[in-house]
Amino acid sequence: xxxxxxxxxxxxxxxxxxxxxxxxxxxxxxxxxxxxxxxxxxxxxxxxxxxxxxxxxxxxxxxxxxxxxxxxxxxxxxxxxxxxxxxxxxxxxxxxxxxxxxxxxxxxxxxxxxxxxxxxxxxxxxxxxxxxxxxxxxxxxxxxxxxxxxxxxxxxxxxxxxxxxxxxxxxxxxxxxxxxxxxxxxxxxxxxxxxxxxxxxxxxxxxxxxxxxxxxxxxxxxxxxxxxxxxxxxxxxxxxxxxxxxxxxxxxxxxxxxxxxxxxxxxxxxxxxxxxxxxxxxxxxxxxxxxxxxxxxxxxxxxxxxxxxxxxxxxxxxxxxxxxxxxxxxxxxxxxxxxxxxxxxxxxxxxxxxxxxxxxxxxxxxxxxxxxxxxxxxxxxxxxxxxxxxxxxxxxxxxxxxxxxxxxxxxx
Numbered sequence: 001x002x003x004x005x006x007x008x009x010x011x012x013x014x015x016x017x018x019x020x021x022x023x024x025x026x027x028x029x030x031x032x033x034x035x036x037x038x039x040x041x042x043x044x045x046x047x048x049x050x051x052x053x054x055x056x057x058x059x060x061x062x063x064x065x066x067x068x069x070x071x072x073x074x075x076x077x078x079x080x081x082x083x084x085x086x087x088x089x090x091x092x093x094x095x096x097x098x099x100x101x102x103x104x105x106x107x108x109x110x111x112x113x114x115x116x117x118x119x120x121x122x123x124x125x126x127x128x129x130x131x132x133x134x135x136x137x138x139x140x141x142x143x144x145x146x147x148x149x150x151x152x153x154x155x156x157x158x159x160x161x162x163x164x165x166x167x168x169x170x171x172x173x174x175x176x177x178x179x180x181x182x183x184x185x186x187x188x189x190x191x192x193x194x195x196x197x198x199x200x201x202x203x204x205x206x207x208x209x210x211x212x213x214x215x216x217x218x219x220x221x222x223x224x225x226x227x228x229x230x231x232x233x234x235x236x237x238x239x240x241x242x243x244x245x246x247x248x249x250x251x252x253x254x255x256x257x258x259x260x261x262x263x264x265x266x267x268x269x270x271x272x273x274x275x276x277x278x279x280x281x282x283x284x285x286x287x288x289x290x291x292x293x294x295x296x297x298x299x300x301x302x303x304x305x306x307x308x309x310x311x312x313x314x315x316x317x318x319x320x321x322x323x324x325x326x327x328x329x330x331x332x333x334x335x336x337x338x339x340x341x342x343x344x345x346x347x348x349x350x351x352x353x354x355x356x357x358x359x360x361x362x363x364x365x366x367x368x369x370x371x372x373x374x375x376x377x378x379x380x381x382x383x384x385x386x387x388x389x390x391x392x393x394x395x396x397x398x399x400x401x402x403x404x405x406x407x408x409x410x411x412x
Contacts, residue, residue: 006030006049007408010040013388015059017360017373019353021390027058029380032407037374054384059356060372061110061137061381061406062396063363064338066232066253066274066325069097069125069139070117073329081331082157085118086164094121094128101125101136103335104328107399110381110406111138111369113325115193115232115253116145116153119166123188137406138381140367142232143189144169146180146220151211152195152234174219177212181223192224194233194249197240199304201296207303208237208257214247221248230366232274236304238262245269251366253325256280256304258311263318272321272366277344278337279327280308312348322350323366324359339396352393380408 007029014025014037026043028036036043045051070093071081085093097117104112114122126139146169147153154170171180181192196217200209212220217233224231230250235241238259241252245265251272266273284301287293315322324341328334345355364372371379384403387395395401404411 006035006046007052008043008045008049009052009054009058009382009384011054011056011058011384013057013390014374015057015353015356015390016375017060017357017364019357021353025058027374027382029405029408032380032409034374034376034378034380036376052384054386056401057385057388057390058374059383059385059389060360060364060374061383061404062108062338062342062359063111063113063324063367063369063372064104064109064326064328064341064359065113065251065323065363065366066276066327067104067112067114067334068116068327068329069100069112069114069122069334071329071334072096072100073331073333082155082167086167090119090121090166093118094125097122097125098128098134098136100329100334101129101139102134104338105135105137105406105411106404107335107338108383108396108402108404109137109338110404111140111364111367111371113140113142113191113232113367115142115191115234117141118144120187123190126190127188135411138367138369138371140190141188142191142193143184143187145193145195145234146171146177146184147195148172148211148216152198153193171216171220174215177216177220178223181220181227185224185227185229189229191229192220192231194220194231194244195235196233196244196249197235197237199236199300201300204299206237207300207307208235208240210240210243214243217244217247217249221250241266245271251323254280254327256307256311258314260314263314263320266315266320267318270321272323272362273315274323274325275308275312275315276325276327276341277308277312277348278341279330279332280304281344282332282337309348312345316349321362321365322358323363324355339394342393342396346393352390355393356389381406 122141129136386401
């Protein structure tokens with residue numbers, strides 16, 4: 001479409017991202033932003049406007065707030081994936097990530113939050129997109145996730161004589177984590193990723209264990225908040241979630257095995273929940289079908305698969321802010337699974353309209369983006385969908401049904 005001219009979109013229905021739906025709606029865009037929204041009869045048409053008619057649905061661009069663009073996300077051994085990544089230069093990782101990010105954009109995801117990658121690879125990709133050097137979604141990047149030495153993001157997969165540089169960011173003690181936060185922010189991170197409580201596989205009835213102490217969590221959150229950025233935490237189990245929330249974590253990632261007191265605490269603190277239903281479903285299905293996987297790991301997958309639905313129901317009833325995140329890149333393909341997360345939210349009790357709100361307004365707010373809502377003044381990041389996702393949310397998984405716009409420009 002011709003650059004510089006206003007664009008008027010007329011659609012059978014408009015889903016604004018906040019829960020409102022309007023039939024026979026129109027949307028006027030100019031200079032990358034939304035100028036007017038309303039009934040078709042109420043929107044005046046500038047003389048030079050391009051008019052686009054659709055008998056489908058217009059809605060805000062979607063967000064995936066938990067991805068790892070560092071890798072394509074091929075199912076298999078996580079340690080092998082780390083070793084394969086170690087054979088690439090940071091430039092190669094960033095260039096590959098540009099392709100993976102564009103795949104997500106074409107799938108309707110105009111914003112991503114990357115929660116852990118080597119060095120500053122995704123920070124640099126974000127800068128390249130913002131500068132217009134490459135085309136991609138809006139990105140918020142955490143840089144390297146912070147773990148204790150030997151923790152979840154500092155796994156012992158290397159031989160004694162191998163010393164990888166800038167692949168992980170191990171920290172120890174409150175001052176160690178405070179320094180780790182400062183180092184990631186110096187590199188240009190938009191947020192901080194912590195690994196506070198992680199999975200446990202050696203017990204028949206306890207499936208999580210502590211990784212960080214509460215003073216470590218508090219120090220990292222205090223430093224991040226002092227610098228104006230939010231903190232996301234990889235965490236399992238009610239004790240871990242409660243400890244993370246009490247000490248300042250802003251978004252809980254995964255967070256299965258919640259209970260009512262923990263959810264009440266999350267409501268009190270205004271914590272955001274990112275349930276990452278897709279990665280749990282795909283990994284469990286793969287593990288349970290593989291005879292080579294030890295029973296203790298299968299037990300964890302069976303229990304976590306049941307726990308995630310119970311946790312989601314508690315959160316839904318409490319009215320907590322939920323955002324959509326797939327964990328793509330962690331052994332599931334980037335650019336493929338984004339819309340599936342909305343399908344799983346619907347399976348877990350959300351209406352299609354509520355699931356869309358999770359992926360648009362809720363997630364854009366978490367990312368601090370002027371998007372996620374089809375309102376005047378907002379960025380013109382939006383989807384035209386052939387069909388009605390309010391009747392069938394799965395239409396969002398079919399790229400052939402989507403036309404994607406970022407900043408008012410259609411993505412091809």
